[in-house]
Amino acid sequence: SSSVVAISPYACQRRTSLNNYNKLFTDAFEVLAENYEMNENKGPYLGFMRAASMIKSLPYAISSMKDLEGLPCLGDQTKAVIEQCCQDTEKSTIKSCINFARSQSIILFTSVFGVGQKTAEKWFRKGLRTFEEVQVHKETKLTKMQIAGFLYYEDLSSFVTKPEADAIGQIIEDTVRLFMPDALVTLTGGFRREKKIGHDVDFLITTPVPGNENGLLEKVIDVLHQQGILLYCDVVESTFDKSRLPSRKVDALDHFQKCFAILKLLKQKVITSNCEEAEEPSNTSTKEWKAIRVDLVITPFDQYAFALLGWTGSRQFERDLRRFATHERKMMLDNHALFDKNK
Ligand code: 8DG
Ligand code: MN
Ligand code: MN
Numbered sequence: 656s657s658s659v660v661a662i663s664p665y666a667c668q669r670r671t672s673l674n675n676y677n678k679l680f681t682d683a684f685e686v687l688a689e690n691y692e693m694n695e696n697k698g699p700y701l702g703f704m705r706a707a708s709m710i711k712s713l714p715y716a717i718s719s720m721k722d723l724e725g726l727p728c729l730g731d732q733t734k735a736v737i738e739q740c741c742q743d744t745e746k747s748t749i750k751s752c753i754n755f756a757r758s759q760s761i762i763l764f765t766s767v768f769g770v771g772q773k774t775a776e777k778w779f780r781k782g783l784r785t786f787e788e789v790q791v792h793k794e795t796k797l798t799k800m801q802i803a804g805f806l807y808y809e810d811l812s813s814f815v816t817k818p819e820a821d822a823i824g825q826i827i828e829d830t831v832r833l834f835m836p837d838a839l840v841t842l843t844g845g846f847r848r849e850k851k852i853g854h855d856v857d858f859l860i861t862t863p864v865p866g867n868e869n870g871l872l873e874k875v876i877d878v879l880h881q882q883g884i885l886l887y888c889d890v891v892e893s894t895f896d897k898s899r900l901p902s903r904k905v906d907a908l909d910h911f912q913k914c915f916a917i918l919k920l921l922k923q924k925v926i927t928s929n930c931e932e933a934e935e936p937s938n939t940s941t942k943e944w945k946a947i948r949v950d951l952v953i954t955p956f957d958q959y960a961f962a963l964l965g966w967t968g969s970r971q972f973e974r975d976l977r978r979f980a981t982h983e984r985k986m987m988l989d990n991h992a993l994f995d996k997n998k
Contacts, residue, residue, distance in 0.1 A: 662709065664727035666975035671712040673849060680717060680740055681707040683749055684733065686756045693761050693772060699732060706733040708971040717741070760784045768811055768948065769800030803887040803917055807946035811917070814852035815947055822924045823856045823947055830875050831860055838862045838871070843966040855948035857966055861959045872912055872953050879918065886946055887917035895991070909990035911962060913952040919944045958991050965990035
């Protein structure tokens with residue numbers, strides 16, 4: 656079944672649907688990757704992420720090692736994990752391994768908005784193992800971002816649904832249009848890939864008239880604040896320098912002005928179809944709103960296409976696009992431009 660058509664080692668050369676026939680394997684790979692990333696072990700981290708990405712493109716469920724013949728992106732380590740999964744007929748061992756890995760303190764800590772690897776490790780080294788321990792520990796100084804992260808942890812760690820993303824989109828669009836009627840507000844990230852759930856909602860904002868985007872973000876933030884729906888906001892100013900060449904770093908962040916925010920979404924603003932409404936959990940809280948993570952990115956119009964490509968993700972797809980540009984086309988791609996190194 657596997658090698659009728661050769662599968663490309665680049666994610667950007669593979670057709671991948673949201674239908675993942677091998678979720679158990681890819682969950683295991685991603686959790687292992689995360690553990691390696693924590694230990695700053697870049698090689699195995701990329702190896703497992705690449706393997707997970709490739710496996711997501713397979714139109715069949717892997718059931719034995721024979722199914723792996725001719726597949727790219729698999730090394731000894733990844734194959735060993737697949738072999739173990741295949742032998743584990745109940746799948747309970749692998750599932751409990753995944754859950755155990757996820758419950759480990761460092762990974763648990765980085766699930767808090769504003770807590771990166773360094774902070775998670777620092778807390779761990781101090782002997783802290785739970786959120787409670789972190790919050791009551793006298794010496795822990797939380798940043799504004801981390802305070803928001805803990806305050807809204809429950810909302811932020813529950814997934815954002817598509818209707819919620821659309822409701823946020825309406826708010827952002829209405830607000831932007833107050834100042835710039837011809838502005839373009841585009842939903843990016845996982846929802847642009849038609850994922851049904853996400854951890855946040857990402858938007859690109861641009862205007863066709865060069866320069867009109869200057870000052871727009873501040874005005875939008877101001878209105879959201881006045882409406883009382885801005886729970887948190889961290890603005891990162893643009894660091895774009897025209898003389899700069901595209902970054903060679905595969906995971907480099909971009910230079911656009913942006914804002915990492917938390918918005919308060921009133922539940923009444925979310926339009927759900929009947930079938931989705933029916934499964935509202937028996938919530939004990941009477942809270943009428945939900946905290947939602949929102950990323951707003953402002954781009955000049957002439958860089959919009961590259962920004963859109965870059966912010967659509969997935970992360971692995973973006974890595975492979977850049978790798979493909981570099982190695983197969985001798986070009987350099989980032990969120991701002993595509994450079995031909997020969998010209
Ligand atoms: P999710 O939120 O549903 O979990 O998935 P996602 O939408 O694919 O992930 P994301 O973390 O929201 O990021 C969306 C894409 O944007 C991702 O492929 C990487 C890309 N990206 C950039 N610059 C930056 C940046 O500065 N921060 C983050 N988080 N992502 C960035 O191009
Ligand atoms: Mn996202
Ligand atoms: Mn995001």
